[in-house]
Amino acid sequence: MSQFTIVGAGSIGSGVAQSLAAAGHDVNVVSRRGTGPLLAGVSLVAADATNEESLSRIAQGSVALFNCANPPYDAWPTEWPPLAASLLGAAQRTGATLVTMSNLYVYGQPSGPMSPHDDLAATYEKAQVRAQMWRDAKAAHDSGSLRAVEVRASDFIGTTANSLFEARTLKRIVAGKRSFVLGDPDAAHSWSFVDDVVETLITVALEPSSWGRAWHVATNDARSSRQVVTDLAQFIGLSDVKVSAVPHSLLRAAGLFSSMAREIPKTLYQFESPFVIDDRETRELLHLTPTPWFEVLRSTLALIPNVVPARASRSRVEVSL
Numbered sequence: 001m002s003q004f005t006i007v008g009a010g011s012i013g014s015g016v017a018q019s020l021a022a023a024g025h026d027v028n029v030v031s032r033r034g035t036g037p038l039l040a041g042v043s044l045v046a047a048d049a050t051n052e053e054s055l056s057r058i059a060q061g062s063v064a065l066f067n068c069a070n071p072p073y074d075a076w077p078t079e080w081p082p083l084a085a086s087l088l089g090a091a092q093r094t095g096a097t098l099v100t101m102s103n104l105y106v107y108g109q110p111s112g113p114m115s116p117h118d119d120l121a122a123t124y125e126k127a128q129v130r131a132q133m134w135r136d137a138k139a140a141h142d143s144g145s146l147r148a149v150e151v152r153a154s155d156f157i158g159t160t161a162n163s164l165f166e167a168r169t170l171k172r173i174v175a176g177k178r179s180f181v182l183g184d185p186d187a188a189h190s191w192s193f194v195d196d197v198v199e200t201l202i203t204v205a206l207e208p209s210s211w212g213r214a215w216h217v218a219t220n221d222a223r224s225s226r227q228v229v230t231d232l233a234q235f236i237g238l239s240d241v242k243v244s245a246v247p248h249s250l251l252r253a254a255g256l257f258s259s260m261a262r263e264i265p266k267t268l269y270q271f272e273s274p275f276v277i278d279d280r281e282t283r284e285l286l287h288l289t290p291t292p293w294f295e296v297l298r299s300t301l302a303l304i305p306n307v308v309p310a311r312a313s314r315s316r317v318e319v320s321l
Contacts, residue, residue, distance in 0.1 A: 005059040006066040007049045009036035011160035013068030015198035017042050050082040052089040064205040065096040076126040084133040097147040099205045106131040109269045113278040116214040124266045141212045149204045153217040154277045158194035159302045167303045173232050178242040181225035183271025185243045188222040190277040193296045216279040218288040235297045235309050
């Protein structure tokens with residue numbers, strides 16, 4: 001039995017905690033409000049994770065310190081730097097391996113499938129903040145002052161995911177109504193299943209050969225937003241569910257009233273052209289594979305009560321792959 005500390009009690013942090021606790025480990029989940037999964041072996045700790053002294057005390061004796069935090073999207077430039085610095089310092093003080101959950105923003109607009117060895121070429125501020133977090137952690141790792149590893153995922157999908165395919169969108173699909181998506185509905189896009197994200201994080205935390213670099217989550221073949229909507233509809237026996245892009249004019253209007261909405265145009269490129277993850281090294285070197293797409297659809301639709309697969313829906317979905 002080992003001890004682990006997780007900063008962040010969202011879908012990924014809670015998923016990591018549940019998996020580790022189920023394996024018999026002791027887990028501290030740190031959040032401002034002390035929330036998280038109520039399970040044997042899981043201690044919920046209310047603390048300010050930007051306080052390095054406090055975080056170090058909590059993480060003392062931990063094998064790994066997971067950064068699964070998720071500051072408000074529009075506050076990344078101000079809230080990430082002090083939090084990242086505290087996590088880095090706590091890992092150095094305690095000797096815990098720093099395992100960071102990240103995303104594909106750091107690469108900027110891609111010209112092909114994104115590899116974990118690509119340059120961190122993004123030019124907009126939020127992505128640069130995330131890129132600098134990894135540069136700092138990598139420099140500390142290379143100097144021998146700590147052990148660090150980073151996991152990057154594409155947009156989440158699944159029951160617990162903070163996803164574009166959340167309950168409101170799914171309700172429209174289940175009702176056979178037109179679905180609205182960002183960008184080009186037919187642009188290829190990678191969707192990382194939350195359970196696969198959790199598995200990758202835990203795997204790299206426990207595998208010394210994985211440290212000192214970034215890894216991509218093992219992810220199913222890219223599917224356009226239209227294909228995902230179609231697959232979800234077919235899962236429950238529907239067909240011809242229409243899909244449309246959210247008009248740019250509506251996004252601009254929303255930005256007048258919401259700081260979150262104002263951030264969308266900066267990353268809209270991710271949905272207007274192919275945005276595809278290259279996970280070959282994760283599969284070949286870590287021996288991880290993505291959860292079958294049919295199970296991903298089942299998990300995603302579990303957000304809507306009483307939705308069951310139609311007879312033979314599995315075969316129809318598999319034929320469409």
